[in-house]
Amino acid sequence: MPHPLHAFFKQHRPWLNDHALDADIRKHSIKDEKYRHYIDLDSYHEELDSLQSIFPLSWSMAIEQWGMDSIQHHGVGPWHAHLEYLRLINAYRTADTARILRHAIDLAHYVSDLHVPLHTTKNYNGQDTNQEGIHALWETQIPEAFQEIFNLHPRSHGLEAEWIESVDGFIWMRTLDSHSLAPLVFSHEIDVRREFESKAIDAYIIRGRIRQLMRSEEFVQAYYLKIGPQVESQMIKSIHAVSSLWFSAWVEAGQPELGPYNADHRSRFKKMLDWWLK
Numbered sequence: 614m615p616h617p618l619h620a621f622f623k624q625h626r627p628w629l630n631d632h633a634l635d636a637d638i639r640k641h642s643i644k645d646e647k648y649r650h651y652i653d654l655d656s657y658h659e660e661l662d663s664l665q666s667i668f669p670l671s672w673s674m675a676i677e678q679w680g681m682d683s684i685q686h687h688g689v690g691p692w693h694a695h696l697e698y699l700r701l702i703n704a705y706r707t708a709d710t711a712r713i714l715r716h717a718i719d720l721a722h723y724v725s726d727l728h729v730p731l732h733t734t735k736n737y738n739g740q741d742t743n744q745e746g747i748h749a750l751w752e753t754q755i756p757e758a759f760q761e762i763f764n765l766h767p768r769s770h771g772l773e774a775e776w777i778e779s780v781d782g783f784i785w786m787r788t789l790d791s792h793s794l795a796p797l798v799f800s801h802e803i804d805v806r807r808e809f810e811s812k813a814i815d816a817y818i819i820r821g822r823i824r825q826l827m828r829s830e831e832f833v834q835a836y837y838l839k840i841g842p843q844v845e846s847q848m849i850k851s852i853h854a855v856s857s858l859w860f861s862a863w864v865e866a867g868q869p870e871l872g873p874y875n876a877d878h879r880s881r882f883k884k885m886l887d888w889w890l891k
């Protein structure tokens with residue numbers, strides 16, 4: 614992230630970490646929240662080519678075509694992510710730190726959800742193909758088992774925050790791209806199941822203080838060998854998308870100064886630290 618965004622977001626990193634899952638927690642208190650984290654693209658069409666010709670589609674056109682109830686039911690992820698982007702632009706304009714952080718982290722959440730292929734299909738937990746639990750396998754068990762060896766630093770992949778001209782188109786492109794990976798997510802799982810005929814596919818896994826029935830550790834390892842860098846690569850793409858969107862919204866807002874008081878405060882603190890070190 615370029616100046617002054619890098620310093621601004623770095624300074625608020627603890628807050629961002631603490632609130633990254635707020636959007637999921639809101640599902641319990643806000644009725645429509647649950648529709649904002651996904652889109653069942655295969656409810657619109659089975660073929661990727663056809664989906665690419667249907668989307669992007671504006672919110673008003675979509676409502677005209679399918680009606681509000683149907684759209685909500687199939688999920689409004691990409692439309693809502695775009696709305697959150699527009700809110701972030703407005704927040705930058707008001708220079709209100711709390712508002713900027715709120716919309717920045719919510720945007721990050723919605724956009725990252727769309728990088729999970731299982732957030733783009735109606736078979737989101739493998740319930741239609743006897744693969745229940747595949748959601749947590751992909752988005753929880755694989756990252757938790759391999760985060761130590763994942764290299765998620767965008768710069769080491771030659772990526773830096775980029776100006777995105779058409780944000781609407783970008784969000785839809787990423788969503789369709791994510792959806793194109795879904796067939797492999799399912800087929801690799803079926804392949805590993807076949808190899809595991811005599812071995813345990815599921816096991817009780819202890820996460821924090823909760824004991825949950827998930828895929829066994831051996832299964833997670835075998836699935837990772839099959840699926841390769843897909844999960845890591847989607848995570849890198851989502852990190853890059855988030856920083857580019859945070860940057861683009863700031864440019865769109867007229868590149869305002871961010872938190873001058875805090876910047877001052879930091880330099881005063883640094884001066885004091887230098888004095889102490891001397």
Ligand SMILES: [Zn+2]
Nearest residue numbers: 636637650726
């Ligand atoms: Zn979510």
